[in-house]
Every structure is written in structure tokens, then in C-alpha cells.
Amino acid sequence: MRRSIAAEIVREYGPFSQVDNVAGVTYDGRQVWFAAGDKLIAFDPVSGKTLHSIDVAAHAGTAFDGEHLFQLAEDRIQKIDPETGRVLATIPAPGAGGDSGLTWAEGTLWVGHYRNRKIYQIDPETGTILRTIESNRFVTGVTWVDGELWHGTWEGDESDLRRIDPRTGEVLERLEMPPGVQVSGLESDGGDQFFCGGGRSGKVRAVRRPRRGSATGSGSRNPVDSPRK
Numbered sequence: 001m002r003r004s005i006a007a008e009i010v011r012e013y014g015p016f017s018q019v020d021n022v023a024g025v026t027y028d029g030r031q032v033w034f035a036a037g038d039k040l041i042a043f044d045p046v047s048g049k050t051l052h053s054i055d056v057a058a059h060a061g062t063a064f065d066g067e068h069l070f071q072l073a074e075d076r077i078q079k080i081d082p083e084t085g086r087v088l089a090t091i092p093a094p095g096a097g098g099d100s101g102l103t104w105a106e107g108t109l110w111v112g113h114y115r116n117r118k119i120y121q122i123d124p125e126t127g128t129i130l131r132t133i134e135s136n137r138f139v140t141g142v143t144w145v146d147g148e149l150w151h152g153t154w155e156g157d158e159s160d161l162r163r164i165d166p167r168t169g170e171v172l173e174r175l176e177m178p179p180g181v182q183v184s185g186l187e188s189d190g191g192d193q194f195f196c197g198g199g200r201s202g203k204v205r206a207v208r209r210p211r212r213g214s215a216t217g218s219g220s221r222n223p224v225d226s227p228r229k
Contacts, residue, residue: 007161007175008208010193013048015202016041022197022204024062024072024102025141025185028082032195034185034204035062035071040080045195045206054085061102061141061185063109070109070124072099077109077127091127094120101151101186105144112139112151119151133169137162141186141197145209152183152196159183161194161207175207 014022016036023035031042031051035058042051057073064070068088069080075097079089093099094111101112101119108130111120119142121131133149140152140159149166153159159182163173177183177196185197194207 002172004160004174004176005210007177009178009181009205010208011206012198013043013045013204013206014198016043016050019202021184021200022202023058023060023100023184023199025187025195025197025204026062026064026069026103027187027189027195028064028069029190032187032204033062033064033069033082034197035060040069040071043204045189054080054082056080056085056087060100061112062187063102063104065104065124070102070104072102072111077102077111079124091122091124094122094127094129100140100184101142103141103143103187110142110144110149112142114138114140114154119149133164133166135162135164135169136171140183143186143188143194145188145190146212150186150188150194152186154182154184154199157182161186161196173210175210177207181205 019036025034033042040054040058060072071078076090078087095113100114103110109124117135119133137153140154142151159177161175182199183196184199187195192209196205
């Protein structure tokens with residue numbers, strides 16, 4: 001592993017009204033969405049104001065492909081129209097109920113499986129597993145940004161954000177969250193921040209992404225060559 005540093009939390013959102021737990025998190029370029037058990041909630045990351053919600057099973061990871069939301073709900077992944085809230089399709093989740101994180105990159109979904117300590121790349125139409133990456137920690141949220149694969153961890157009172165080599169699973173960089181601050185979901189804003197679900201705190205936290213140059217990439221540009229959000 002190349003380096004481990006303290007995470008820089010730049011902002012906290014919430015706790016949100018009538019939200020007991022924040023699970024998956026995603027960002028559509030304007031709004032941050034998070035899973036709150038029986039609904040998806042969107043808020044403005046500038047003002048922190050809640051904008052609207054969708055009544056849908058939302059137990060774990062959340063993703064956005066540029067048009068649709070994808071939401072883990074027990075043993076399935078739902079494809080959702082964010083305008084109407086309608087569930088357009090479902091596919092089986094690869095972990096059959098133990099999945100946690102979810103993100104979209106270059107036409108595929110990437111799914112974190114918590115207790116199995118794995119990340120799966122899957123076909124968004126069929127749920128077919130295309131790739132499996134092993135981790136040595138419980139995996140929560142996952143995200144891609146600028147060709148880098150990051151995932152959250154949560155074991156006991158300890159959480160961190162990890163940049164890993166998508167071919168080998170090697171940990172290249174760690175951002176250590178303060179003791180007692182958990183990461184339940186993870187999404188990049190496409191720039192210099194991550195949005196992190198805060199689990200039972202009912203909060204979403206913005207964490208500074210390290211500047212490039214101080215930590216260089218591994219050369220891996222998966223999936224295929226150049227993942228992007």
C-alpha cells in the first residue's frame with residue numbers, strides 16, 4: 001500500500017428529518033441521492049436542502065447512469081425513472097441479498113458485497129457477473145473517478161475510503177475516517193469530493209479527494225480502458 005492519511009471531511013449534511021439510516025449514495029450532477037430504507041431522497045449539495053423523494057425499496061447501494069437511478073433492494077437491483085419514480089426493470093443482485101455498494105462506469109454496474117468482501121462488475125441488463133475483485137475488509141460503497149476505483153469499508157467503529165487496483169485488488173491509498181464515523185455509501189462528484197453515506201448517523205458527508213500528483217495512479221484503466229462516471 002502506498003499511503004494512508006486522515007480523511008478530510010469538508011461538510012456534513014443532515015441528519016435528515018425522519019431518516020434513521022443513510023445507505024447508498026449517488027450524484028446526478030445536480031442533486032445527491034441517498035437510500036433511506038423505504039425511499040430515495042434527493043438534496044441540493046450547495047444549500048443542503050432536501051428537494052424531493054421517491055417511495056421505493058432502498059436498502060443499500062445507489063447509482064446513476066446519466067439517465068436512470070439504480071437501487072439495491074435486498075436480492076435485486078431496480079432500475080428507476082428519477083422523474084416518475086417508476087421501477088422500469090429489475091435484475092438479480094450478485095450477492096443474493098448481502099450487497100451493499102453500487103456505482104455505474106462505462107456501461108456496467110459495480111456492486112460491493114459487504115460480508116463477502118468482494119466487488120463485482122456486472123451486466124446491467126442481465127446481472128451477469130463479469131469480474132470479481134477481492135478485498136480484505138467489509139466493502140460498503142463503491143465509485144469510479146478519473147480511472148480510479150474507490151470503495152468504502154466499515155468494520156466495528158472503523159471506516160476508511162480505499163483506492164484499489166481494479167485488476168489485483170491491491171490497496172493503493174487509504175483515507176481514514178475519524179473513529180466512530182462510518183461509511184455506508186460512496187460516490188464521487190466527478191471532481192475533488194466524495195459523498196459518503198453516514199449509516200445510522202442519518203448524515204451524508206463530503207470528503208476531500210486527494211490531489212493527483214501527491215498520489216499517482218496505478219496505470220489500471222478498467223473497465224476496458226477508461227472508466228468514468
